[in-house]
């Protein structure tokens with residue numbers, strides 16, 4: 554396990570890039586081969602979504618150079634006996650798993666808060682404004698949301714005293730899950746089976762419905778059990794997946810600049 558930790562820490566950049574671009578290409582191919590919904594995603598729309606990913610990567614690097622991983626390394630080096638993990642003193646593999654589960658739980662509640670607090674919703678609505686959910690929607694987040702999420706995650710890294718390698722694994726997993734969940738591809742019957750353990754494209758698509766009774770469901774990022782546990786799970790949408798109305802009624806234009814500036818202009822309707 555120590556060798557795995559060393560490998561993850563030494564090859565973080567290449568690992569994250571390889572997983573991201575590998576999965577982007579894979580899901581683009583699957584969207585063509587097995588589309589869940591018939592929809593046309595223009596090149597402009599696709600590039601606009603990816604531009605959010607690029608912008609967020611730059612903003613986060615400026616806000617916290619070295620990212621959460623360097624923060625974890627610094628914290629463990631400076632305060633080796635601080636944080637929940639030092640207190641629990643678990644075997645490394647169990648420590649990794651515990652960190653992944655707790656961080657995923659944190660993101661579940663962060664997502665719920667982004668729907669419930671008006672200011673947060675203005676930012677999160679940039680993600681929900683996408684009317685053509687596809688793999689590129691997985692990186693379409695307002696930089697304001699990305700920054701708030703970074704602060705919350707940084708707090709969690711310190712509170713947990715999480716090992717740097719666990720943070721790398723979590724971030725790789727999170728990015729992979731986001732691409733997987735937003736891709737417009739059909740897993741057939743496997744979707745329902747996987748949904749018992751992890752969040753799937755069908756499960757997350759329901760969360761992007763224009764109906765508030767559906768967008769206030771299925772908040773999970775990776776493990777689907779949080780929605781079941783906290784009463785926010787909805788298995789089937791009211792209309793078939795191919796007909797769900799996605800996006801937001803009050804966001805007719807979902808281009809890059811309009812979406813970026815929108816939180817600072819008109820009040821966003823709640824979802």
Ligand SMILES: [Zn+2]
Nearest residue numbers: 664668677760
């Ligand atoms: Zn949401």
Ligand SMILES: [Zn+2]
Nearest residue numbers: 680735757761
């Ligand atoms: Zn989403």
